[in-house]
Amino acid sequence: MSGEERILYDYEALLERAYKKVPPKSGSADYTIPVPEIIKQGNQTIIRNFREISMRLKRDPQLVARFLQKELATAASYNPNSGQLVLNVRVSRKVIMKFLDLFMKNYVRCPTCGSIDTRLEKRGKAWVLVCEACGAEQPVKPI
Ligand SMILES: [Zn+2]
Secondary structure, eight states: OOHHHHHHHOHHHHHHHHHHTOOOTTOGGGTSOOOOOEEEETTEEEETTHHHHHHHTTSOHHHHHHHHHHHTTSOEEEETTTTEEEESSOOOHHHHHHHHHHHHHHHTSOTTTOOOOEEEEEETTEEEEEETTTOOEEEEOOO
16 A cells, blocks of 8 residues: 555545645635735734635634634634624734634535535534535534
């Protein structure tokens, strides 16, 4: 078995590969998450381009806000008029990018084929990530 084949049989490595290398079906422009524009004010952190980031993630800003709120264990308020998110904690751009990556990995990218042509479906209490490209369904943790 060649090294390449061995990677294919290692499920974790396969997921990792799909996450890092496989371009999305809908075009590479959708792949990158915009760099968060951060303003720190007192004990708050404002993400100025939060709406743009959420649009790129193809998810409701309120949902992405709830995810960050939970992960950072803080309060977050999204302003639909300005498109900004205010977090009640001082946090670096690097940390925010880490969690946005995590969101993309868990709630946007198809673990089977790597496409980001996906949608979240709520079935009762269960959440499922449904891939439009390959049809795979992946149960995810509700936010
Ligand atoms: Zn897929």
